[in-house]
Amino acid sequence: MMKLYLNATSPYARMVRIIMLEKQLEGNVELCWCDPWSDDEALLRENPIGRIPTLVTDVGMAISESLLIALYLDEQCSVRPLITADRKEETLHVAGLGVGLMDAAFSTVISAKYLNNEANDSVLSQRGLREIQRTLEHLENNVECYISFETISIGDIAVAVALDYLAFRLPELGISNSYTKLEDWRSNISKRLSFKETAFE
Numbered sequence: 001m002m003k004l005y006l007n008a009t010s011p012y013a014r015m016v017r018i019i020m021l022e023k024q025l026e027g028n029v030e031l032c033w034c035d036p037w038s039d040d041e042a043l044l045r046e047n048p049i050g051r052i053p054t055l056v057t058d059v060g061m062a063i064s065e066s067l068l069i070a071l072y073l074d075e076q077c078s079v080r081p082l083i084t085a086d087r088k089e090e091t092l093h094v095a096g097l098g099v100g101l102m103d104a105a106f107s108t109v110i111s112a113k114y115l116n117n118e119a120n121d122s123v124l125s126q127r128g129l130r131e132i133q134r135t136l137e138h139l140e141n142n143v144e145c146y147i148s149f150e151t152i153s154i155g156d157i158a159v160a161v162a163l164d165y166l167a168f169r170l171p172e173l174g175i176s177n178s179y180t181k182l183e184d185w186r187s188n189i190s191k192r193l194s195f196k197e198t199a200f201e
């Protein structure tokens, strides 16, 4: 049995959980809920980096970094491949944008929490907001080319989770009103069971 260390609010952990469900691997993975911010002992024993998501494989090896875990899980079973040969470049392009969006949003949220609200006016925070804006514009203008409606790829999952995370943690940015094609796409993909079962709360 594999183990997945996670919490309920990490976009990276949610992405991995969705992948686990889409790949029908939930019976093979025990969920280990933890708080990575309070130096969880069990997590630190498995992984000195102490971040979630951390997947501990059947041979006891801990893998961190959500995209590496995604690649590993994708190879664990042939159900619903997350990267297909015919759309490989688009998929990897979009996956990088999705995780980049998560990084920019997450660092804004976490610096406001651990530093103070003035952190939001800092140069880095302003750069993060511009990254978010540029990336959302790019996705909005290319939604038909990059994002599929019928199948689901690692790129789709990363972008959809990043959009949900932005709506959850930074609602003041009003993203759902500004990028309407992306919003339609997000509300469609969010109907999947894997998204409903893992919704941020």
Ligand SMILES: N[C@@H](CCC(=O)N[C@@H](CS)C(=O)NCC(=O)O)C(=O)O
Pocket (backbone or CB within 6 Å): 009, 010, 011, 012, 036, 037, 050, 051, 052, 053, 064, 065, 066, 067, 106
């Ligand atoms: N690049 C990593 C980011 C993971 C990450 O930043 N996780 C956060 C929670 S969202 C964490 O565990 N932070 C605890 C810490 O940094 O001590 C990934 O893709 O998995």
